Amino acid sequence: MPIRLIMLVVLVLLLLLAMGCRCSTSGARTTAAAHAQAKPDCPNRCGDVEISYPFGTRPGCFLNEEFLITCNDTHFKPPKPFLTKSSIEVVNISIDGHLNVLQYTAKDCYNAKGYSVDSNLPSITLSKFTVSNTENRFVVIGCDSYAYVRGYLGENRYRAGCMSLCDSFDFVTNGSCIGTGCCQIEIPRGLKGLEVEASSFNNHENVSSFNPCTYAFVVDESQFHFTPSYLAVGGIPEKFPVVLDWEITTIEICEEAKICGLNASCDKPKDNTTTSSGYHCKCNKGYEGNPYLSDGCHDVNECEDPSLNNCTHICDNIPGSYTCRCRKGFRGDGRKDGGGCTRNQYTVIKVALGVGISFVVAIMSISWLHFLWTRRRHMKLKEKFFEQNGGSILQQELSKLQGRSSEKAKIFTEEEIKTVTNNYADMIGCGGSGLVYKGFLSNKTPVAVKKSKIVDQTKMDEFINELVVVSQINRRNVVRLLGCCLETQVPLLVYEFVGNGTLFEQIHKKGNLSCERRLRIAAETAGVLSYLHSEINVPIIHRDVKSANILLDENYTPKVSDFGASKLVPTDATQNCTVVQGTLGYVDPEYLQTFMLTDKSDVYSFGVVLLELLTGKMALLSDKPEEERSLAMNFLCSLKHNRLLEILDHRIVNDGNKQQLKVVAELAARCISVRGEERPTMKEVALELQGRLSLMSNGQYYLRDNVESNGAQETDYFTSTFYECRDGIGSHTTPTGGYDSMQQLKLMAFDDGR
Structure with a gap:
């Protein structure tokens, strides 16, 4: 590992030790919303829809008859849930007071001669639930069309309408619902029951070629986007999603009825009118889950999510909330929106001194260990190369030549070769088999150092043989081998310098x-x-x-x-x-x-x-x-x-x-x-x-x-x-x-x- 990288790692570790880290002493966190929202031992799903209490599919699993869900598994695979009182298909239940259902589209269709060929008058009856005025819109689609929406507001009958006209398909704009091809109006608050009637002014005689029908429906505005293709026959869905509002109604005071569970409270709608006398339950601050179950609200561990707390150092979770405190050596309330934490002056000096001394000692120790490790590794590597290149065998062979040769070849060390060649500064030859460097011995004698480009262990015997053979020859017309170096990956041969080529x-x-x-x-x-x-x-x-x-x-x-x-x-x-x-x-x-x-x-x-x-x-x-x-x-x-x-x-x-x-x-x-x-x-x-x-x-x-x-x-x-x-x-x-x-x-x- 490079020394700079080691120093950087040590510095980071020391800084972390000096500054400390943000930590929490709380227990395991509960998920934001419990997976099982139904009562214990009650079915919590019908097909793809989760059934949350106060709704239920069998006795003992729902609050009252208004919240009874029929799970029809006879005609549908997978099963589909229906609101039993109204026979409306349910697609989602939310414990915040919304119920998503599907309602049929009203239509009034004519042929080219102006005769009625298809019409219907869809309706739903609601006893306690109401059509959401904030989530839904009443929509009429057609170019010779008008329609009515009817229901009840309290004991009074309600009726409203909207018309849509256009002479040509070219006037219709995608996404635009302002009266040309498409018209929409708001739904009043507290509307109970729903009946939609679609009609035509002239039986679509002038527009039948591209729009033979009038369509009308109440729809969840987040799920609807007008397109001109809706004007054609069969271009519009049979059903549209509608959002209903539900609430708990009781003759008792909310708190006395004890409908809400532990760690939950009654929530009277802020916009309550004479059309609504109910309430909702909600989990208290610091809790989450289903507030209608007796133990449905669970503590939120704010310390596990930095976005839920304002602590700068240490966060401690408590039921329904959390507290902040400073680490040892600091003082203050530990809150981001408060005084925070400041270090004691004495502690600052002590920590700074300790960090400085520790850093210096660590750097010196690591540098020394790195030096020893590098040196030992290099020595081991040189020993490995020496044996790998046949050093022991060569020493034995050269020892046998004692007295048979006036001068034996010298075995150079790697450091000696670097000195001789001035760290391989002067390359005088470069061929396919290797490189040749010029150098000078300590007595200024010029030499040529031969270094092969590759290592071929299969020819190591030839290399040793060349050394042994040439060591026995002392002749003017033979290139004199002065020695070799075996401590490098590629063996090096040191010859007398012959400078006039081949x-x-x-x-x-x-x-x-x-x-x-x-x-x-x-x-x-x-x-x-x-x-x-x-x-x-x-x-x-x-x-x-x-x-x-x-x-x-x-x-x-x-x-x-x-x-x-x-x-x-x-x-x-x-x-x-x-x-x-x-x-x-x-x-x-x-x-x-x-x-x-x-x-x-x-x-x-x-x-x-x-x-x-x-x-x-x-x-x-x-x-x-x-x-x-x-x-x-x-x-x-x-x-x-x-x-x-x-x-x-x-x-x-x-x-x-x-x-x-x-x-x-x-x-x-x-x-x-x-x-x-x-x-x-x-x-x-x-x-x-x-x-x-x-x-x-x-x-x-x-x-x-x-x-x-x-x-x-x-x-x-x-x-x-x-x-x-x-x-x-x-x-x-x-x-x-x-x-x-x-x-x-x-x-x-x-x-x-x-």
Whole structure:
């Protein structure tokens, strides 16, 4: 965890401890409205409608006959509730004094000839309940229409009407009910009973095409929105919702009747008139539930809802209310609308001092713990990488070399590598396999630090092998391995710094090597391979000889590098390999066929490098057809047809050294023979090249005995021994016949990415 994040968390915790938090000592809160509003042991639902007391569906469950609900489950699935006294369908019961019911729509319809085809006169009879004047409106719909609503106000009969006219459907406006297509009026207070009559002035003769009917109904205004589609036949619902008002009526005084339950009180309507002599029950302040049940009102826990209390610190719930108080160290009434809470001066100083000291101690402790944790984690990680990268094995192998090598490779620590490379500041190489950084040892010796881009644990044995092999070599023409670092995720190798690039770059990119310099590079490289094959206790086969693995210093002295694929092979022994390693174009075809690794495999690869020096061409010729891409095949074919000078690099050919180059070409041809037994040893190659180099340095360009006179014959001898050209395409031939090295290269050779 980052130190800044830890500090922030600690600071927040300390501030919370210092300031305290708002808390409550009350018990569990009761829901705003009890789910069961019916009397105990009574049905509380009929279909989708909740039945709340004083309403009920069976004896003992309702207050009186006015509140009896019939639950009809015979004709309706699910069941539907009806107000028994009036046979009106009930859709909702509210204990605040409202009853939502459905009432039929009155209609008066005519055909195109003006004859009545359909009419009705819906009505409801109410003994105690009234039609709500605040929730409902009387509505008439039509373009040749008027209608009446009738009822009783006390003992007096009431009648009111409304008319709606329009000559065209275009005059009707959606949502507008002001007399054009739709008319509405208010309902008087206390209306008992309801009868609606719909009529027409001219039997809809002039508007029958779009409005053949008059419709009239009383409706809950919150549930009605006029649309012109209502003017058409069948465009209007059969029933509309209506809101009724109900109340408790008794000859006794409200409080004496004891209709209201515990923690509830009588509520006389503020707008009571002679048409209403009843009352409602309501829960007292601080309580909620059904006030008509004996224990229906329950205490509200105001402390659990910040919007219900005004406390600043601590809220304590009490029956029907709450109290506020301040936390320890504060004083005041603890109310937002009062004096609130203020901290005692002494407490402020003490808390501030305590918070400051605690904060400093916490930060110091966490910083120290974080430092120790990070350091320990880093050490564990370095130990893990050291073992993962074969550190223990390498130490054991290097210890075996005591006395066998003048200088052993050093195992560097991660901190030492960062110091050497100035924290990886100078990157001098970036390839597909990794990065190379330049650095300086403490004695100012320049070094190259090689860092692979990826970790391949399957090749860790090759990595350890390269270290062990190179540690045994102390030769001027071998890149000196100074040490390695195994404490990083990717192992790092520290080599001597060779700053003039690779032989591959000099041949194929710069191309400024003279003939003598090329011969010198070939001779010294051959000398290194000869040393590896025959002059150390346990011979070493490089297995990946190529121009890219030969580095050049500022004096163009070659230095062989990359021993990751090398093998230690006892004298006069061969190595049987399950996996062929090497680079396409340089791999020994006999090694590809038999999987038997010998020192002659390096001879073949060196022969290809020698061809690169002679021709200036790459081992695989990308500009040739696929079957002609092998430089070795093209060279041998040119040699057989006496076209050697055509394939040689014109930059090194002159009249004085043509014969010398032919001799070197003959040597290269023998090196790339398909059969390993026909190839010379690296010692023989090194001696031959050193002799050629001496002659060239002394200005003597003669050939061996009879070479000039019999050159064509000897060339034919060599090529006929191991090579044949067919139709201009070269292919190797073995005594067993028919072995096509190009096809084998396609199937078996691969580039290991070095």
